[in-house]
Amino acid sequence: MTGKERIKTTLNHKDPDRIAMDFGATHVSGMHVTAVAALREQYGLKKEPVKVCDPYQMLGEIEDDLRDVLGIDTVPITAPNNIFGFRNENWKEFRTPWGQEVLVSEHFKTTTDQKGDLLVFPQGDESAPPSGRMPVGGYFIDTIVRQEPIDDNKLNPDDNLEEFQPISEYDLEYYRDMAAKYGNSDRAVVGGIGGTAIGDIALVPAPFLKHPKGIRDISEWYMSTVMRQDYLHQVFSKQTEIALKNLAKVHEVVGEVFDVLFICGTDFGTQTSSFCSPETYDHLYAPYYKMINDWVHKNTGWKTMKHSCGAVENFMSHFIDSGFDIINPVQCSAAGMDPKVLKERYGDDLVFWGGAIDTQQTLPFGTPDQVRAEVLSRCEIFAPGGGFVFNGIHNIQARTPVANLIAMFEAFKEYNE
16 A cells, blocks of 8 residues: 555544554654654664744654654655744755754744743744743743733633634645646645644744734633633634635645545643543634534545644533544543543544554663564554554654654554554
8 A cells, every 4th residue: 555545544533554653743743853863863864954834832743764764654744834834945055052963944933041941933933032942051942921911801702812813825826836846746735724733722822923912821721711712712713713714725626635624723621630621622623623624524534633632531522513523642641531432433434543552651761572572563563454653752852762763663563563
């Protein structure tokens, strides 16, 4: 099978010739630049700086030569702009605080503060207040919350809709170019258009806007899911209206080049509990997700992906009712997320995109033997009957030992022999 055939077979809950694999097709299933560089060196690939495809999480772009070596079955067509509001283009060299030479967009503008923290600017505009911070000794960028004092009597939902606009011809041209590039790919294409993530907390502070208005503080937003539901309904309703129109325009351009559409990264679970009840999900989020999923399934052949970390076993049936086909990252280490239970209860309706290895503990801190054992166990549980795409539990983290990375990929090959 080709990668595209393998993914499509898996999405239809049938057994492929081997387990399908994704790394790098989304910003929640990738690898830190340190991991990408380590793997390139390990496999003797061309020595060159890794491109930073997501500066927020410092994810590295996975090139075709590494995809070939690892057996990755996917390629990405992500939204045109990254989380800091600029395109990855006209690459330039950049030395990270930990000393790695990488390539970043020409729009990646930084400075340091008095503490030595690295500051990043929205849309690459150094005249605006910085919207991201990499602390000294860090490997990722944290969002800087720029929240004006909130006066509930003056809250305007339009302020939280500034980022949701009709798609431009400039961005549609990007999708035309990407569709031409990957239209005949033998790998499955995972697409994203932006604007479909209802209530994604990573996007609420709007690190891509120069002067965000509305509710932008993370704590205030979570309180709003209880105290200001009418306000959020107004935001989500208009957001969805715009998203559906944009989906139609993108579909006109890319047709059936997409195999999967990444809808949202809104987390509903913590390590031990959840941010809201399933009932709140049904009332506040589900109607808008369902409209988006229904449009996709009615008008395209794409499958839709929902990302949610944490303890979300009791949300799974609600995700299914909302029309999602795929759940990622399948955080088996969280409370109540027993892989056997997940496969038995939801494996006929949801594709598990991830869950093959714990990227918080086992992969970065375990031994190669422990990595091998966990990978083989998860494959034995999730793989039978299809509906499983091999990936970690969220992105592979910075400084993960290369011996453990190799053990993960060798265990994957061992299971498939």
